[in-house]
Amino acid sequence: MDSYQYFGVPITNIQQAKIHQGNKHQNIKVPTRKEVATLPPKELCKVLQDWMCRSATEIIPSRGQIYLVLEILRHRPDIQHIQDSAQMCVNYIID
Known part of the structure; x- marks a missing residue:
């Protein structure tokens, strides 16, 4: 595992x-750069939404990390x- 690959x-x-996954509804997955570059649109949107909106505290993305995602997109x-995924990233960055 390489931290760079996980933004x-x-x-x-x-x-x-x-x-520490106490709440089963929390996301514990950080997408890789390869996933962001290659996942099908529908799957990509779900992965990004989970990371940005439902992540465990330890992996909540920063605006800078989402900017890197946007660059790949x-x-x-x-x-x-x-x-839709790109706009979701823009909204995350500017909010």
Whole structure:
């Protein structure tokens, strides 16, 4: 596991989120750069929404991390099909 692949989220934070998962409705998954670049649009939207809105405290993304996600999204060849995910990232950054 490489923290860079997880947008700088420390691996120990990901591990702690898994250990402390008391609320089963909390997200404990941080998407990788590869997933952001390659997941199908519908799956991508769910993964990003879970990370941004339902994550355990240890892995809540910063605006900077979501900006990095947005940069990857903007370089996807299917950008026209992932506008909802891109807009969700923009809203996260500016709110």
